[in-house]
Amino acid sequence: MMRFLLLFSRQGRLRLQKWFTPTPEREKKKIIRDMTTMVLARKPRSCNFLHWRDLKIVYKRYASLYFCLALEDQDNELLALEILHRYVELLDKYFGNVCELDIIFNFEKAYFILDEFLMGGEIQETSKQIVNRSIEASDMLQEDDNSDWYEVELFG
């Protein structure tokens, strides 16, 4: 099971955080600080895995953004790398040529996509098409809409 997912910039600025298990605020701050310093200190050509306390940290850099995922001991590191990759693919499909700025200015969208992709620390949906369809369908909803039409769209 995944414990948390952090997105931060090369400067160590947090762009997105997702905690899959309850974590006290103080602890969150400490983890974010530890993760940014640890990951940013990694030299190029090092492996994408780290140990932190009893957790396994899998990180990957996409352009100027670091994706950092914490796993429990039994989880598969390589698969976690693919989770990150799939998330980037999902963002890319939604924003079209996604860059850090998309995620800065539309971070809530990035959260919504993540919620469709992962749930409760586990993978919920791996298909790019399906995730995007549900996000776009919700996006289309307008206040005065009673959304019947979109439901057809979403749930096919």
Next chain:
Amino acid sequence: MSDVVEKTLTALPSLLSLDSQPGSGKLSSTSKLGNLIRGITELTSKHEEEKLIQRELSSIKEQVASPNTSMRQMKELMVRAIYCEMLGYEASFSYIHAIKLAQQGTVLEKRVGYLAVSLFLNESHELLLLLVNTVLKDLQSTNLIEVCMALTVVSQMFPKDMIPAILPLVEEKLTHPKEIIRRKAVLALYKFYLIAPNQVQHIHNKFRKALCDKDPGVMTASLHIYLQMIKENPEGYKDLTASFVTILKQVVGGKLPMDFNYHSVPAPWLQIQLLRILSLLGKDDQSTSEMMYEVLDESLRRAEMNHNITYAILYECVKSIYTIHPKAELLEKAAKCIGNFVLSPKINLKYLGLKALTYVVQQDANLALQHQLTIIECLDHSDLVIKRETLELLFRITNAQNVTVIVEKMLEFLRLSKDDYTTIDLVGKVAELWFIETMNTVFSLGGDMMQPDIPNSFLRLLSEGFDSTEEDRQLRLFAVDSYVSLLQGEPGRLPQRFLQVISWVLGEYSHLREGLEPATTLRLLAKLLDMKHTSSETKSWVLLAMSKLCEGPDCVSLAQELSERHGGSLDTVLRQRVQELRHLSEDAELRASVLPRDAAQEPLEVDSSLSFLDGFVSEALSAGAAPYKPPHQRQEELAQAKALSLEPYGLSLPISMSSCSLADRQSPTLLSMSSGLSGNSTDLSHKGGSTTLKLDGVKRVWGKDGYLAQKEPVEESAQVEVPSPLCSPSRQGGADSTHSQTPTPTPTPEPEKEKQQLASSLFVGLGSQSSVCLMGKSEQTPQRFRRKAKGQGSSSGASEQISNSHYSTQSTVDNLLCNNLLDSTVTSDLAVSTPEQTPQLSQEVATTNGTCDAEQDLIEETDPGNSPSLIRANSTVTADPPAHKDPDRPKDSCLSSHLPAELAGLSHSEIIPLCSSQNLDLSACHVQKEDALLLVIFIENSSDSDIECLLFLSQVSCVTDSPVEAVRSLSVSVYQYSLMVKRPAAHVALAGTASYHMALLTQSMLVSCFCLTSLLFLCLGRPLCVSTEEYGTLWLAFSQDTKQNLALLNDGQDPLTATLDVLKNKLQLHVVDIIGAEGIVACRLLQGQPCLMHCRVHAGSLAVWLRSPVPDLPDCLLYHCQRALQEH
């Protein structure tokens, strides 16, 4: 920072225009967020940023509190509040508004509200209670998107005690028509299961339904729950193994919709989940594991594409294969796979390769040997993570011989590492490994002159332990192991102090080592008692340890023996200990209460005033005894009295008594206290005059030298002396240049050599055999290497003779064939290139020929032949019976004399040779017994040595007691098999192998016999005696029937009777009744299957109608009737 600012600024206009996309809300408020972000990036100091954010927050606060703010505006405010929180500024005033937004907003606003809630609030936050109603409402909503949102937020964070309120609604969603709802509901329940397993107990059968859901996505979601439940209780879900295997098979086979593919690999997440479940189910369970071998193999095979995701699957596969009950073939493939990981240039794969090695190395240390050079490289890797993983691996293979090098490497790493957690972990490991070893050295070198509290505090540490019980256990185990091996060596050299420590540790903790019999430990300890140098103090430590261990009949007799030997000792303490030992060994209950196991650190209540002795003392005093004087008072008195000889009487006894009887039975804390109080002999000698001190010093110097001289070779041998020729660096070099198997023919360069040297010191003592193959990467497995070497060493003389004599008897064709084969094998397989393998090879040739013959026979055997020989051996030629009979004749008569006595009187068929090698001849015949048909096999040994031969035949059961038997030289062994035919068939082939040992090699040859059922029937058929009525009922009960006309015999008298008589005589049928032109006949097979025959004379022939419960029996009998009548 500046480039980001620049980028942000240039991107802003396009970003703002982007916002015109549908649903992205109001431009104005987004631009407020945009303004905020831009504002922040323009700032140069943290202080300015803080000011800006505070301003922003107060503006947000003002707006959210205003009653005029619409939900739509609220949504934008929430986004900004989230952003501020992300930057690390608290916006707790907005929490309640987030909940309100989730409650009152439309779908789009609600979504932001829920997001804000999930980011702001923790599971334990009190405001969360306000959310429960909203969630309840949304779960019941007709709008599917609202239901989805509610389920998402529920799985994100939900107060534990409120779960029951919404559980029924979530449960209900398991049967929702929309698959996405079902999937989210399953995941939400999974989350509930994690935080409150008791509350979802009652819906376990619904999980099963989810597992069987027609949508693979729902099924996948349910696997998370199953993984968890199986982890907790693997026994409860064994019945699902077959289903999981089937699902995995389908996934691997690409049966899922394309949607589930990830970079054209079918559902990798699902695959890995299933693999993990299977490995949990198959762990320590052979029959369950057997169900999954095939699919694991398939997964390994399919995951060949060179992509990260396939490596993820492979890694999981390998882990499963090494977790479940092992299967050699799969292990081999998995090991190869690990090799691919380890040798991969990709650093991530190398890392996982190391992890996999760490995982499997305890099962298969050879694998680490194979990759030792890679491991050495990784040890010096610039990436600390890789380095640490390598140390982890080394930690698993640490043994007494390589501990020094490994600890050194760990300490080296510690100097580099800054991470606290790693440091703690590693320090623990180093301590565990190093502590005992070092203390051993300290004790051995320090000898008896060290301060007494060193051993005491050591024992205290050991018994009080550290934080984790598992680590303590490991540490104690390590101590026990190392002490047992020390005692097995030469304990005579060890100092007394160390021997005392050893005895105490063994007494307390040797039960931790499984497989170490208490009697073994006792004997080791008893050895100490017999040594001259052992002081009486040490002896009482030893005896006390023995009393702790005394368990079982072995020990009782040992204790008895000891008490006889030492019971008469002059030392009273020793005598007391021996008596204690004897009594305690006889009374287990008493021992358990006096010396409870693992009670070393439990505080004992000590009645220090010894009040329970008051009665005894007053009695003694009244009887005229002298009042008790404390030791110091006595000493003073003695000193005043100028008593000279302190040592033998006054001191040694009370002191050893106090230090032993109090301390080592109780806790080391007390031990240190008591010895601190009273001191002991060493202390006293210090306290004594200067002359004694000097003498002591002289003695010690001598003693130290002695130890050093003895110690050095021991240490050296521990590090270097390995029974491999490739170990010491100098010899390594030689081996490199001469040995043909080294991958690098050029002389090894210096750094390489260093690495190899490191390798040899690291991997010392690993593997099942001690010959460390340094160049482990070569394909050759060490076992093979070893066998070859052994063959070269020992068996060449004897076996060469054999092979020579064998060659002379072989035909030239065989020789040619043999040589050809030999050549081809030499090129393909290094292991058979040695001359002494030849006998085996030629044996194989002979065997192959034998099989060929047999097959030919089987093919040629179209005509059953006239001679009723039951068994056709591979060497017989059917077309020419006399040809094989004649040479066999003399053999027949000579072998028949070997028939067992009980069979000698019975008729037996002719003895036919089955197969032969140069030394063994196998022949067979069959013997007809009343209740059985026996196949008798003769094994004739023509060599002049005994041969152990194992004969295995399929389809027959052995009558002879043991199938393995040594066939003495120049004699014959006889085996009996009773033949069973489960079902009559066209023919029955008996096949088997005879394997025998000769000159260290196990050889085997194929044995094949060929039986015709029709002939078999002759031997197996028996009359079935039934009455006409019984016949009638049986007839109706049988289902298999055959009808045919047979020729009628015309011998003048009644043709029916005559025909049936012939059949009766030849086939052992029972004629039940003859009524006019009809007759009924019954028979049965040996095992009891009946066959009934109804005959009627009709138009000059005999119309027969056969019935039996066994399918082929009527046909078989019919066939034989035809044959019998023809022959007549």
